[in-house]
Amino acid sequence: MPATPSDLARLDRDHHLHPFTDPKVLQEDAPIVMAGGKDSTLWDEDGKLYLDALAGLWCVNVGYGRTELAEVAAAQMERLAYYNTFFKTTTAPTAALAAKLAELMPDGLDHVVFANSGSEALDTIVRFCRLFWELKGQPDKKVMIGREEGYHGSTLATISLGGTLAMQAQGGLPLAGFAHVDTAYQFRHGAPGESAEAFAERAAGWIEEKILELGADTVAGVVVEPVQGAGGVIIPPPGYLARVQEICRRHDVLFALDEVVSAFGRLGAWSAAERFGLAPDFMALAKGLSSGYQPISAVMIGSRVAETLIEKSGGLAHGFTYAGHPVAAAVALANLQIIERENLIGRVRDDLSDHFAAALSRLADQPMVGEVRSLGLIGAVELVQQRDPKILYDPEGLVGAVVRDQMQSRGVIVRAVRDALVIAPPLVVTHREIDRIADTLRLVLDDILEQIGVVGDD
Numbered sequence: 001m002p003a004t005p006s007d008l009a010r011l012d013r014d015h016h017l018h019p020f021t022d023p024k025v026l027q028e029d030a031p032i033v034m035a036g037g038k039d040s041t042l043w044d045e046d047g048k049l050y051l052d053a054l055a056g057l058w059c060v061n062v063g064y065g066r067t068e069l070a071e072v073a074a075a076q077m078e079r080l081a082y083y084n085t086f087f088k089t090t091t092a093p094t095a096a097l098a099a100k101l102a103e104l105m106p107d108g109l110d111h112v113v114f115a116n117s118g119s120e121a122l123d124t125i126v127r128f129c130r131l132f133w134e135l136k137g138q139p140d141k142k143v144m145i146g147r148e149e150g151y152h153g154s155t156l157a158t159i160s161l162g163g164t165l166a167m168q169a170q171g172g173l174p175l176a177g178f179a180h181v182d183t184a185y186q187f188r189h190g191a192p193g194e195s196a197e198a199f200a201e202r203a204a205g206w207i208e209e210k211i212l213e214l215g216a217d218t219v220a221g222v223v224v225e226p227v228q229g230a231g232g233v234i235i236p237p238p239g240y241l242a243r244v245q246e247i248c249r250r251h252d253v254l255f256a257l258d259e260v261v262s263a264f265g266r267l268g269a270w271s272a273a274e275r276f277g278l279a280p281d282f283m284a285l286a287k288g289l290s291s292g293y294q295p296i297s298a299v300m301i302g303s304r305v306a307e308t309l310i311e312k313s314g315g316l317a318h319g320f321t322y323a324g325h326p327v328a329a330a331v332a333l334a335n336l337q338i339i340e341r342e343n344l345i346g347r348v349r350d351d352l353s354d355h356f357a358a359a360l361s362r363l364a365d366q367p368m369v370g371e372v373r374s375l376g377l378i379g380a381v382e383l384v385q386q387r388d389p390k391i392l393y394d395p396e397g398l399v400g401a402v403v404r405d406q407m408q409s410r411g412v413i414v415r416a417v418r419d420a421l422v423i424a425p426p427l428v429v430t431h432r433e434i435d436r437i438a439d440t441l442r443l444v445l446d447d448i449l450e451q452i453g454v455v456g457d458d
């Protein structure tokens with residue numbers, strides 16, 4: 001291994017193209033070389049400490065530095081480092097994890113297909129929605145409906161399902177067979193004075209309109225993130241998700257939840273389906289499933305679809321070499337045990353969520369802040385050029401990026417989505433750390449405000 005951080009940065013610059021990064025920028029700016037972590041704290045190769053207010057990429061739910069998970073991985077590697085789950089074989093951790101997920105997730109979601117990433121899980125859902133209707137003798141039901149700003153992954157199908165236009169612009173996407181509707185983003189789409197409940201009804205109606213426009217006999221499924229993460233922590237107004245589920249049922253369209261971010265405690269429940277009392281046909285799980293200690297994902301399949309696949313498929317022509325990988329499954333199981341043993345979900349539900357909401361609310365009077373919102377332990381602070389009437393920054397995203405970078409200089413990692421700062425710390429974060437996130441954001445915003453000023457606000 002090269003010795004110094006600058007050697008590493010040079011090798012990285014010369015040979016590594018990074019995800020969601022302008023390669024040209026990295027020719028000039030050396031990347032931070034992360035070296036280690038404990039709980040919610042990271043340190044880089046130069047020894048600088050960071051409070052990771054994004055839990056990696058919203059995945060390190062149990063926090064960094066869990067020796068126990070390293071030991072489980074090592075023990076499983078010694079016992080059986082790899083075997084596949086094709087052709088009538090399985091491994092002990094894989095079978096145990098499948099059963100555990102069936103136990104933890106809401107009733108009726110009792111079957112699991114494993115994969116290695118969120119993208120693969122969502123890609124599998126797209127394929128199985130279409131397969132389900134083929135097996136039902138309705139092969140014309142093919143179209144998948146996604147939403148504006150939805151993020152479901154980086155494969156061709158998941159970019160097509162998602163609503164990130166910058167992604168679709170690269171590579172000539174979306175593919176055929178995907179349709180999109182506006183999302184339940186009240187900060188942007190709400191009418192003045194409209195109640196959250198009325199907006200929920202109106203936004204769910206966009207999905208019904210799209211189904212009717214396309215013809216329900218051509219629509220296979222609707223996929224939603226319960227809380228849109230990468231899209232900017234867009235939290236659904238009360239009743240929206242239940243209404244979307246009801247619309248799907250009524251039009252005989254499959255209903256899938258992308259719970260890659262929302263499951264495993266982030267919302268103070270094992271899943272958003274549990275929290276909102278939903279019964280989806282599919283649920284995608286990843287990230288918090290192993291807290292990022294191993295790449296692993298899973299698709300939970302509802303009974304109606306599972307029965308059809310079991311009875312009629314004649315064999316699933318589908319599968320990844322590493323699906324249900326024994327080391328990843330063993331680590332995921334141990335991770336779920338930590339979440340249970342340390343009552344991390346109860347901690348988010350009964351303690352952290354209120355403290356987090358209160359800390360973010362203290363920012364609401366800062367003149368650059370147009371809205372703060374949170375649910376469980378995920379939240380966003382929307383920046384605006386002017387609050388009343390609301391004027392967004394133009395061009396979008398510049399101020400958000402400056403704030404993110406200044407937060408990072410002060411040792412707090414958050415992410416900027418357009419001009420929203422999004423925050424989702426590990427579930428082991430302390431009250432003091434939550435306060436530090438909010439206090440640092442306040443300092444940075446006050447500094448910037450002094451430099452750029454704000455239009456027409458007190």
Ligand code: PMP
Nearest residue numbers: 117118119151152153229260261
């Ligand atoms: N769905 C959601 C909601 C996500 O946030 C992500 C990743 N950020 C994905 C799917 C894709 O997961 P992966 O990057 O593991 O492919």
